[in-house]
Every structure is written in C-alpha cells, then in structure tokens.
Amino acid sequence: MKTLQYFLLLAFLGILVIAVTSLPPRGDVTAPVHQHVNPAGTLVAGTYFIQHAYEDTKTPNMVTVILADYRAFDTMGEVIVVFAGGIACFFILNVRRRKP
Amino acid sequence: MIEFIQGYYAYIFLAATFTIGLYGMMMKQNLMKKVLGMSVVAACTILFWIVSAYKDGAGVTVLDKRYGVENPELYLNPLPHTLMLTAIVVAVVTLGVALALLIGIYREFKTLDEPTLLERMK
Numbered sequence: 640m641k642t643l644q645y646f647l648l649l650a651f652l653g654i655l656v657i658a659v660t661s662l663p664p665r666g667d668v669t670a671p672v673h674q675h676v677n678p679a680g681t682l683v684a685g686t687y688f689i690q691h692a693y694e695d696t697k698t699p700n701m702v703t704v705i706l707a708d709y710r711a712f713d714t715m716g717e718v719i720v721v722f723a724g725g726i727a728c729f730f731i732l733n734v735r736r737r738k739p
Numbered sequence: 740m741i742e743f744i745q746g747y748y749a750y751i752f753l754a755a756t757f758t759i760g761l762y763g764m765m766m767k768q769n770l771m772k773k774v775l776g777m778s779v780v781a782a783c784t785i786l787f788w789i790v791s792a793y794k795d796g797a798g799v800t801v802l803d804k805r806y807g808v809e810n811p812e813l814y815l816n817p818l819p820h821t822l823m824l825t826a827i828v829v830a831v832v833t834l835g836v837a838l839a840l841l842i843g844i845y846r847e848f849k850t851l852d853e854p855t856l857l858e859r860m861k
Contacts, residue, residue: 641766644765644766648758648761648762648765651758651761652754652755652758655754655757655758656751656754658754659747659750659751659753659754660747660750660751662750662791664742664743664745664746664747665745665746665747665749665750665790665791665793666746666793666794666795667746667795668794668795668796668812672791672816673794673816681811682811682812683811683816684816684818685816685817685818686811686816688817688818689800689808689811689814689817690808690811692802692817693802693808699801699802700800700801700802701800701801701802701814701817702800702817702820702821702824705817705818705821706821706824706825710821713825714825717825717828717829720828720829720832721828721832723832724832724833724835724836725835727836727839728835728836728839731836731839731840731842731843732839732842732843734843
C-alpha cells in the first residue's frame, strides 16, 4: 500500500513538472498573459488599475487600491469569512468536557 | 540549458514543494503533520500565482513618482497579487479552524496519532 502511494506521488510530481515546463518561462514579456488586450483597449488586464489607481484614490500602492477600493465589497466578504472562522474556533474550544 | 533553468526553476521548485505537501497529507500519521501539509499546499498555490505574475523589467506595484504611469509595463500586473492576498486570508482561516479542531481532538482523546485515535474512538 505504501509503495502504491509513493508511486502515485511520483507520478503526480511528473505530471506537474510536465505541465509547468509547457508554460511560458518566468518573466517572458511575450507570454500571452502579458499580450492580452483588455476591454479598456490596453494590454494586460491590470493596466487600467495601474494608470488610474493614483488619480482615483491618491494612494501609491496599487494592490492596496484594488483590494480596499475597487474590490471593497470582496474585502467585506473576506471579513465575514474571518469572522465565521473566529466564531467557529470560539465554539470548538468552548465545548464542555464530557463527564466520564 | 541555462535558459531553461532560469525560466523554470521556480515552477519546478513549486511543483516539488506541492508534492511534499501532498506527501505530508497522505502518508503522515500525525494529524498535526497533515495540517502542516495542507498549509504547505496552500502556500505553494499562492506562490505559483506570484511567480507567474513576474515580468522582466518590471518593478513592484507601488507608484514611483520618477516614472509615472505613462509606461504601464514598468509595473507588475497588480491583479494576481490582490487575488492572492484574498486567498491568503482564506488559507489562514482554514488553518486556524483546523488547529482548533486538533485542540478539541487532543482534549477528548489525549492523542493526535491516527491509528491510536481510531483505536480509542471504538
């Protein structure tokens, strides 16, 4: 059984390596993801955010702008996820001991 | 050959790390080690996105007053980083709930070893 599991893991590693080596190499500017034209008419999906982030919000960090301004509702949903996790931890850890 | 290594070493390293995380989840008997394997897999997936967002000649996604925004190719695409920030939050919450469950299991059965646990649950 253990041998089968090791064999499965090795096969999975082989599949992963074959899959990643058929991607464009790291940092290649001619890769399709860096050539795609977005609905705003410019290259790369994030170009609109790069060009408008500072004008819109006066915050230099673009990741912050997207996370907390353009996608603020998504971040509010994240807060709900964290809250649910905290409540779950609270109730799991507060469960009463079973009397022996 | 050198170009191949420079282009793909990060991807191959991440594939190996992902498999190590799966190994921890599949083969280890201790539940804590299984949770650690799950955490490694999550971190590996996030790093894969960050690596594939890299672009030659581009800097971090913080506005540099010297360059301005006339040339967007001077900055990395900020979208993968943002989405992975969201994914990190979900991964951390999953890890926290898993650890709380482990604490509950340990309080109830005084062990985290899987065969011993199955024995004591009978």
